[in-house]
Amino acid sequence: MKKVFVSDRLLEIPDSPIRKLAPFATAAQKQGITVLKLNIGDPDIKTPQVMLDQLTHWVKNPISYSASQGQPEFLKALEQYYHQLGFSYLKQNNIQITTGGSEAISLALFSICNPDDEVLVFEPFYANYQSFSVQNHVHLVPITTFGHNGFHLPPKKEILSHLTSRTKAILLCNPNNPTGTVFTKTEMDTIFSLAKEFNLFVISDEVYREFVYDGRKHISILEYMPKFPRQSILLDSLSKRYSLCGARLGTLVSLNPDLMTGVLRIARGRLSSGLVDQLMASKLTEVNENYFTAIINEYQTRRDVIFSGLSQIPGVYLTNPEGAFYLVVRLPVHDAEHFCKWLLTDFSYQDTTVMLAPAAGFYLTPDLGKNEVRIAYVINQDDLKKAILIISQALLKYQQLFPL
Ligand SMILES: Cc1ncc(COP(=O)(O)O)c(C=O)c1O
Numbered sequence: 001m002k003k004v005f006v007s008d009r010l011l012e013i014p015d016s017p018i019r020k021l022a023p024f025a026t027a028a029q030k031q032g033i034t035v036l037k038l039n040i041g042d043p044d045i046k047t048p049q050v051m052l053d054q055l056t057h058w059v060k061n062p063i064s065y066s067a068s069q070g071q072p073e074f075l076k077a078l079e080q081y082y083h084q085l086g087f088s089y090l091k092q093n094n095i096q097i098t099t100g101g102s103e104a105i106s107l108a109l110f111s112i113c114n115p116d117d118e119v120l121v122f123e124p125f126y127a128n129y130q131s132f133s134v135q136n137h138v139h140l141v142p143i144t145t146f147g148h149n150g151f152h153l154p155p156k157k158e159i160l161s162h163l164t165s166r167t168k169a170i171l172l173c174n175p176n177n178p179t180g181t182v183f184t185k186t187e188m189d190t191i192f193s194l195a196k197e198f199n200l201f202v203i204s205d206e207v208y209r210e211f212v213y214d215g216r217k218h219i220s221i222l223e224y225m226p227k228f229p230r231q232s233i234l235l236d237s238l239s240k241r242y243s244l245c246g247a248r249l250g251t252l253v254s255l256n257p258d259l260m261t262g263v264l265r266i267a268r269g270r271l272s273s274g275l276v277d278q279l280m281a282s283k284l285t286e287v288n289e290n291y292f293t294a295i296i297n298e299y300q301t302r303r304d305v306i307f308s309g310l311s312q313i314p315g316v317y318l319t320n321p322e323g324a325f326y327l328v329v330r331l332p333v334h335d336a337e338h339f340c341k342w343l344l345t346d347f348s349y350q351d352t353t354v355m356l357a358p359a360a361g362f363y364l365t366p367d368l369g370k371n372e373v374r375i376a377y378v379i380n381q382d383d384l385k386k387a388i389l390i391i392s393q394a395l396l397k398y399q400q401l402f403p404l
Contacts, residue, residue: 009134009135009137012134013131013134013135014127014130014131014134014361015361016127016128016131016361017127017337017357017358017359017360017361017362017374018039018040018041018127018128018357018361018374019039019040021039021340021341021344021355021357021358024341024344024345025037025344025355027344027345028344028345028348028353032351033348033351033352033353034351034352034353035344035352035353035354035355036352036353036354036355036379036383036386036387036390037354037355037378037379038354038355038356038357038375038376038377038378038379038387039340039355039356039357039374039376040357040376040378041177041240041245041325041326041376041378042245042376042378043240043243043245043325043378044243044378044379044380045243045295045298045378046243047242047243047244048242048243048283048284048287048288048291050283050286050287051242051244051280051281051283051284051287052280053283054279054280054282054283055276055280058276060275060279063275063276064275065271065272065275066097066272066273066274066275066278067272068264068267068268068270068271068272069095069096069097069264069267070095070096070097070272070273070278071097071272071273071275071278071279071282073278073279073282074097074249074278074279074281074282075092075095075097076092076282077281077282077283077284077285078092078095078097078251078284079091079092079095080285081284081285082095082222082253085220085222087220087222087223087225089225089226090222090253093260094253094254094255094260095251095252095253096251096252096253096260096263096264096267097249097250097251097267097273097278098249098250098251098252098267098273099248099249099250099270099273099274100237100239100248100249100250101205101207101235101236101237101239101250101251102128102132102250103250104235104236104237104250104251104252105128105129105132105205105235106132106135106136107252107263107266107267108203108233108235108252109132109133109136109138110136110266111259111262111263111266112168112169112201112203112233112259113136113137113138113168113169114168115137115138116137116138116139116166117138117139117166117167117168118138118139118140118141118164118166118167118168119133119138119139119140119141119167119168119169119170119171119203120140120141120143120159120162120163120167120169120170120171121140121141121142121143121170121171121364122142122143122144122145122151122153122172122176123142123143123144123145123362123363123364123365123368124145124151124178124179124328124359124362124363124368124369124372124374125140125142125171125173125176125178125362126173126177126178126205126362127178127361127362129171130361130364138168139166140171140364141162141164141167142363142364142365143158143159143162144363144365144368145179145181147179147317147318147319147328147330148319150179150181150319150320150322151176151179151180151181151319151328152181152183152184152187153183153187153190153191156190156193156194159190159194160194163194163198167198167200168200168201169200169201169202169203170191170194170195170200170201170202170203171203171205172191172202172203172204172205172221173204173205173206174188174204174205174206174218174219174220174221175206175208175209175211175212175218175322175323175324176323176324176326177207177208177324177326178326178327178328178357178359178362178374179321179326179327179328180303180321180322180323180324180325180326180327181321181322181323182212182216182218182322182323183219184219185219188219188221188223188224192224192227192228195228195231196228199231200231201231201232201233202221202224202228202231202232202233203233203235204220204221204232204233204234204235205235205236206218206220206221206234206235206236207235207236207237207239207240207241207250208240208323208324208325209236209241210241210292210295210296211240211295211296211299211323211324211325212296212322212323213296213299213300213303213321213322213323214300214322216322216323218323220234221233221234222234222253225254225255226255229255229256230255230256230258230259231256232254232255232256233252233253233254233256233259234251234252234253234254235250235251235252235253236250236251236252236253237249237250237251238250238281238284240325242281242284242287244277244280244281247274247277247280247281248273248274248277249273249274249277249278249281299325299377301381302325302377302381302384303320303321303325303327303377305377305381305384305385305388306327306375306377306384306388307320307321307327309384309385309388310329310375310388310391313388313391313392313395314332315331315332315395315399316329316330316331316332316395317329317330318330325376325377325378326374326375326376326377327374327375327377328359328362328369328372328373328374328375329372329373329374329375330371330372331371331372331373331395332371332395332399332404333371333395333398333399333402333404334370334371334402334404335370335371336356336358336359336360336369336370336371336372336373337358337360337370338402339358339373339394339398340355340356340357340358340373342398343355343356343394347394347397347398349389349390349393349394352386352390353390353394354387354390354391354394356373356374356375356391357373357374357375357376358372358373358374359372359373359374360372362374
């Protein structure tokens with residue numbers, strides 16, 4: 001009988017380093033172990049009440065499709081959001097609503113790249129970029145950044161050395177997941193000078209826009225967009241900003257009419273994003289203006305707790321993240337993935353353990369990140385302190401079992 005094979009490209013899709021250890025966490029929980037989840041950026045901060053009220057008072061029946069570009073109330077709310085950020089040139093027709101920022105990433109790659117085109121990306125990068133690139137037959141070309149300078153960009157001539165005739169775009173995540181780096185005006189200027197010189201797209205993933213610390217200013221691609229209307233693409237999401245991870249809402253924003261018309265054709269093919277999600281999120285215009293101030297303070301305090309706590313553990317190396325709610329930490333272990341799994345299968349301290357994301361999956365260059373983990377500080381300060389204690393105890397025991 002003829003065998004039925006799945007595609008070669010399916011086999012190329014990497015598993016998510018953020019989620020692949022989940023079965024071990026579930027097994028630990030079934031044995032009565034509490035697992036503190038630092039592996040995934042699913043915030044514990046509450047979703048704004050004004051959004052939840054939309055669900056409590058839901059009347060629309062039946063729950064229909066929405067418009068393919070987006071539900072009008074939600075588009076209007078987002079237009080207002082971008083205007084309040086100071087970008088009043090943006091109009092609703094520059095915004096495509098997507099099913100999470102995830103869909104926006106995929107749409108952007110598909111829409112600007114022919115098969116086998118290349119996109120420059122700074123590693124470590126958000127691991128799922130690789131999955132979306134493989135799905136869209138795009139090659140990510142990694143340019144390595146390092147902890148010793150806070151994972152900031154290398155000099156222009158190094159970025160330049162990765163350009164080929166197939167390079168189509170530079171993909172940037174700002175503030176960065178997984179490093180927490182916030183790129184400076186000088187770095188953004190460099191990116192756009194390359195884009196100008198070599199006619200490239202710039203894709204900026206800004207799903208953590210608000211989360212910048214120590215009084216830093218976030219430099220958005222929206223500041224460059226009017227000058228580079230055909231080349232700039234903003235990827236955005238409501239998941240982190242309003243603790244709406246389960247609502248699955250994002251946006252792709254561009255002034256390029258060809259891009260937006262094509263993206264809308266794809267959007268029509270997938271009908272629409274969720275109506276309930278969009279109507280709930282359209283209440284963002286009514287969210288209290290102090291909402292972000294309190295949240296940014298909370299994340300910054302957690303950042304301080306985790307940075308100072310982990311810094312005191314012998315053999316641990318990290319740099320102070322400038323934004324988002326992640327950090328990359330080098331551990332005194334050979335194989336961080338083995339350590340992360342061991343934490344779930346073989347270790348607990350006072351019936352509690354921690355779940356971390358091994359960092360190798362955030363790099364494309366082989367062997368990089370093998371002794372690093374990504375940590376998301378999305379749990380409360382007391383639990384975060386507990387997690388630091390557990391990591392320090394676990395490292396003591398692990399090093400006895402598996403010496404360096
Ligand atoms: C940098 C970055 N971009 C995009 C996403 C996708 O988020 P969502 O699909 O929930 O909007 C995430 C999620 O963690 C992320 O960290």
